[in-house]
Amino acid sequence: MQDNKKNYTIEEIEAIINKRINNEELEEKDADYHEKSQEILEEYLKKDSNNIELLFLLGLVQYDYLYINNDEYKKVITTFKKLLNLNYKKDKVLYYLASLYYRDCYYNDYEKIIQLLENAVKLNNKDSEYWYLLGNIHFNIKKDYNKALYYHKKAAEINYTETINNNKKYYYYTLGQINLYLGNSKDAIENFKKAIKDLRDYFDENDNYWHYLGLSYEKNGQYDEALKNYKKALNINVRSELDDYFYKKLYTIKSLYDLYKKLGKNAKAIEMLEKNIEKDVSSPLMLISSEYNIFKGSETYNDIVQTYTNIIKCHHNLKYTFVVFSDDSSDLYK
DSSP, X not given: OOOOSOOOOHHHHXXXXXXXXXXXXXXXXXXXXXXXXXXXXXXXXXXXXXXXXXXXXXXXXXXXXXXXXXXXXXXXXXXXXXXXXXXXXXXXXXHHHHHHHHHOTTOOOHHHHHHHHHHHHHHOTTOHHHHHHHHHIIIIISOOHXXXXXXXXXXXXXXXXXXXXXXXXXXXXXXXXXXXXXXXXXXXXXXXXXXXXXXXXXXXXXXXXXXHHHHHHHHTTOHHHHHHHHHHHHHHOTTOEEEETTTEEEEHHXXXXXXXXXXXXXXXXXXHHHHHHTTXXXXXXXXXXXXXXXXXXXXXXXXXXXXXXXXXXXXXXXXXXXXXXXXXXXXXXX
């Protein structure tokens, strides 16, 4: 069978890797460059097994596989372990090994991962991705939020990396999350504003950014700004929600509704629910969750029923059936 995959020169493979370091989109013809590039590099290495530059390039191509299975993990880890023994680009090799171990759900020796990263930083403290991964481990695994804050600050300040699959566009976003969790709402506001500015550079728009910014403004007592940013998140996605360890599952529509109620703007809360029904008929039901503890007869429950009643009155020629759930019961409302 004829091999239709493109043949690459070493220079072309290096150019693709540089694009991946800069978070650039690959051309469609290069989207599946990994397999053929590995074959080519492995052939070169059969003839010149001591060529550490090509071995490192092979490791980067293997690392760049988006869907690494167990066999691929073993292969790329073997490559970087060999490079570590050869003492080539040691700080980068230490980082890639640490990153691979961190991504491997079966590997849980996090102290070893931290040690690898700390050794990488001793050799080169100017790569922001080393600091970012240290911050993630202390945030997600160690639950040491002050250390996580320190490392993420370093990453955001340096904001320069030579690693592929890097997280540059998330530096301020993650820093904002940690500041918000620690109660540093003013810092969180500045972080999320910078994160949103960075989004434009990546042609990406994520409702979670606006939701977090709204939460930061609300925690800082700037309620008008909070309302404005909750609305932006909802305009992007009516089913916008945060799902993290701190806020659990929190819908933007609930954040906006709760703030309207907190400010005594009850009519605005109902009006907002009605407006979002036009986008998603079940959107008011997002206020109901076992975590929110809303029961029949509660103010929120009554607001939901009132919202649907208002809609039905406006469209009296239509028939609506809605099922409204509470903690321990479900009621049919027609």
